[in-house]
Amino acid sequence: MIAPGHAPTVARATNARNDAGNVALYLSALVIVLAGLAAYHNSFSCPFVFDDLQSILENPTIRRLWPLGDVLSTPRDTGYTVSGRPVANLTLALNCALSGTAVWSYHLLNLAIHLGAGLALFGIVRRTLTAGAALRAAPGRNETVPLRRDALPLALAIALLWVVHPLQTEAVTYVIQRVESLMGLFYLLTLYGFIRGICAERADASGPRAGRASWVWCALSVAACLLGMATKEVMATAPILVLLYDRTFVAGSFLEAWRRRRWLHLALACTWLPLAWLVARTGWNRGGTSGFDVGIAPWAYWLTQFQAVARYLWLSWWPHPLVLDYESFWVHRAMAAVPYALIVVPLAVVTGLAVWRSPRLGFLGVWFFAILAPTSIMPGTIQMIVEHRMYLPVAALIAAGVLGVHALIGRRSLFLFGLLAVALGWVTIQRNRDYRSSIVLWQDTVEKSPGNPRAHVNLGKALLESGSGSLALEQDREALRLDPGNVVARFNLANACAREGRAEEARESYEAILRLQPDFANAHFYLAEALERLGRPGEAAHHYEAAIRLDPELVDARCNLGNLLLSSDRVPEAIGQYETALQLAPHSARLHYNLGNALVTVSRLPDAVREYEAALGDRPAYFEAHANLGNALFQLGFTEKALTHFQEALRLEPGASDVHANFGVALLQLNRFADAKEQFETALRLDPRNGAARDGLNRINGGSSPPAINR
Numbered sequence: 001m002i003a004p005g006h007a008p009t010v011a012r013a014t015n016a017r018n019d020a021g022n023v024a025l026y027l028s029a030l031v032i033v034l035a036g037l038a039a040y041h042n043s044f045s046c047p048f049v050f051d052d053l054q055s056i057l058e059n060p061t062i063r064r065l066w067p068l069g070d071v072l073s074t075p076r077d078t079g080y081t082v083s084g085r086p087v088a089n090l091t092l093a094l095n096c097a098l099s100g101t102a103v104w105s106y107h108l109l110n111l112a113i114h115l116g117a118g119l120a121l122f123g124i125v126r127r128t129l130t131a132g133a134a135l136r137a138a139p140g141r142n143e144t145v146p147l148r149r150d151a152l153p154l155a156l157a158i159a160l161l162w163v164v165h166p167l168q169t170e171a172v173t174y175v176i177q178r179v180e181s182l183m184g185l186f187y188l189l190t191l192y193g194f195i196r197g198i199c200a201e202r203a204d205a206s207g208p209r210a211g212r213a214s215w216v217w218c219a220l221s222v223a224a225c226l227l228g229m230a231t232k233e234v235m236a237t238a239p240i241l242v243l244l245y246d247r248t249f250v251a252g253s254f255l256e257a258w259r260r261r262r263w264l265h266l267a268l269a270c271t272w273l274p275l276a277w278l279v280a281r282t283g284w285n286r287g288g289t290s291g292f293d294v295g296i297a298p299w300a301y302w303l304t305q306f307q308a309v310a311r312y313l314w315l316s317w318w319p320h321p322l323v324l325d326y327e328s329f330w331v332h333r334a335m336a337a338v339p340y341a342l343i344v345v346p347l348a349v350v351t352g353l354a355v356w357r358s359p360r361l362g363f364l365g366v367w368f369f370a371i372l373a374p375t376s377i378m379p380g381t382i383q384m385i386v387e388h389r390m391y392l393p394v395a396a397l398i399a400a401g402v403l404g405v406h407a408l409i410g411r412r413s414l415f416l417f418g419l420l421a422v423a424l425g426w427v428t429i430q431r432n433r434d435y436r437s438s439i440v441l442w443q444d445t446v447e448k449s450p451g452n453p454r455a456h457v458n459l460g461k462a463l464l465e466s467g468s469g470s471l472a473l474e475q476d477r478e479a480l481r482l483d484p485g486n487v488v489a490r491f492n493l494a495n496a497c498a499r500e501g502r503a504e505e506a507r508e509s510y511e512a513i514l515r516l517q518p519d520f521a522n523a524h525f526y527l528a529e530a531l532e533r534l535g536r537p538g539e540a541a542h543h544y545e546a547a548i549r550l551d552p553e554l555v556d557a558r559c560n561l562g563n564l565l566l567s568s569d570r571v572p573e574a575i576g577q578y579e580t581a582l583q584l585a586p587h588s589a590r591l592h593y594n595l596g597n598a599l600v601t602v603s604r605l606p607d608a609v610r611e612y613e614a615a616l617g618d619r620p621a622y623f624e625a626h627a628n629l630g631n632a633l634f635q636l637g638f639t640e641k642a643l644t645h646f647q648e649a650l651r652l653e654p655g656a657s658d659v660h661a662n663f664g665v666a667l668l669q670l671n672r673f674a675d676a677k678e679q680f681e682t683a684l685r686l687d688p689r690n691g692a693a694r695d696g697l698n699r700i701n702g703g704s705s706p707p708a709i710n711r
Contacts (some may be wrong), residue, residue, distance in 0.1 A: 120188035126155035186228030301379035303331035305341035327452035432622030438462035521551035589619035657687035
């Protein structure tokens with residue numbers, strides 16, 4: 001019996017413990033966030049690299065947020081990383097609306113996603129280790145819950161090590177691999193919502209509000225699962241893992257889990273239907289890069305995965321060296337996979353046994369293998385080993401390590417985990433430095449994987465874009481030495497030759513490519529450019545036409561073909577090419593300017609004025625457009641307006657002799673003789689052969705015929 005006055009004391013003590021627990025909980029969450037910020041503080045200026053270029057910079061579906069259907073439809077070309085992944089594409093559109101192509105917002109959202117996933121993992125582990133009332137809800141279970149006292153610090157240790165682990169950098173710092181981290185966030189939220197919903201079940205007897213809380217959390221779990229399915233296909237394993245969690249930590253058996261929560265598990269399983277629809281939209285094989293019909297023997301790919309999983313295990317415990325691209329390879333002899341299989345197969349067998357004999361340990365093993373399963377089973381043509389695939393699986397290995405060390409040395413392990421987090425965070429900071437430029441990243445990849453032709457190709461491309469054409473040639477030649485049939489390497493070699501002014505070598509390389517791959521539209525296009533430089537316009541026009549036939553949306557090919565047609569006096573055909581190109585690229589100042597020039601040729605001056613004005617609307621500092629617009633306005637009789645554009649053209653290019661002469665002609669029309677004379681004299685000083693300027697001076701000095709403008 002409690003003496004009078006004691007009950008309030010007990011209540012105050014309980015409240016004090018709850019308050020202290022809440023403070024510890026919030027501080028733990030703050031530590032996770034601050035650690036993540038510290039580990040990735042140097043990632044915000046890392047440029048777009050590799051697949052970022054296509055899926056972000058060249059992605060037409062993220063340029064505007066409305067209509068939303070266009071964003072969610074994702075690019076039609078299934079070669080994009082975001083093809084068939086509408087939620088990931090939507091987040092990129094949000095970034096594009098916020099910062100355009102400035103990288104900071106993309107990295108900020110990537111880190112926010114990662115920190116959100118870290119907090120979700122923290123909540124999952126803490127509630128699982130605490131094993132509160134709901135996780136003891138199965139009838140007849142009255143077992144003690146191990147580790148409950150240290151649940152908070154152990155959950156903090158696991159989440160903290162996971163957030164700062166260097167193996168995560170590829171999914172966080174490499175922008176487009178947000179598809180992995182975002183899927184990971186939804187995966188963890190699916191499980192977290194399930195756990196919270198189960199916890200709320202226990203309170204149903206206390207009133208309708210508790211039941212509503214249970215329903216809301218379960219609905220959020222299904223919603224997160226659905227969003228994950230629309231982010232990346234690996235999410236397919238989430239309903240299975242939730243069912244296994246229910247069986248392992250809550251219900252005690254699959255039968256009991258199904259009996260008590262079959263509607264929730266069915267709802268989660270129904271999210272496979274939209275996933276199947278999205279996969280079907282990519283041709284069931286992601287544009288020929290992944291699937292059973294991509295020309296790769298499944299067993300040759302599966303044998304590579306023994307090496308892949310063995311490397312993942314190694315990098316989880318010792319994250320060095322980290323490599324962006326492990327090259328494409330297939331194992332055609334089973335014996336070559338044996339050393340790796342001796343590591344992976346026993347681990348898989350132990351996992352299978354543990355599912356029945358030691359379910360908690362088995363759950364960690366299934367988490368590791370099940371999340372890797374979709375990418376390990378489905379044959380791929382490009383990537384055999386990819387570090388970002390370990391984004392979620394590494395959590396199981398970290399949890400096993402933390403709980404194992406804690407079981408051996410108790411609370412002293414917490415200090416050790418803190419030191420380990422600092423060390424891992426430092427390595428993550430160093431790894432982020434490799435992403436500071438494409439050249440540094442690919443140089444690092446070449447050094448760690450010197451036999452990888454794709455690494456040499458991409459280093460060569462980065463060097464070429466930086467203006468180091470001779471160094472790019474070296475990398476492209478090395479790639480061809482490693483893989484003589486590599487069309488991309490040969491294409492980049494040809495581009496480097498063209499950039500270095502070696503048009504004949506470029507021509508030979510492009511023609512060699514087309515012998516191997518006649519339907520390579522860009523090879524036709526660049527070959528045409530090389531032929532133009534060599535003074536062979538007829539052949540150039542033929543290859544521009546071939547490029548357009550293969551890729552009707554190749555705007556630059558239409559523009560260049562239009563220029564050739566215009567120079568050959570085939571003006572109507574040139575106008576047709578420009579107009580078609582403008583339908584594809586309505587904001588191209590160069591196309592508007594070229595069309596304006598063509599329209600002047602056929603005396604359609606009002607139409608030409610509109611095109612020049614459109615060009616200036618897209619590029620206000622366009623010298624040539626100002627000069628030619630001034631000419632057209634003068635010919636139409638709008639002399640005052642013409643003067644404005646001549647003045648602006650001369651502000652941009654003070655040394656343009658023809659513009660000075662034309663400015664003088666317009667001034668002469670307005671009887672501003674002194675100003676006109678000054679412009680004519682300046683034009684002749686810049687170019688003594690300027691006929692319009694000489695005629696203008698003669699007119700001022702008593703000549704009879706007015707000078708004509710230079711066109």
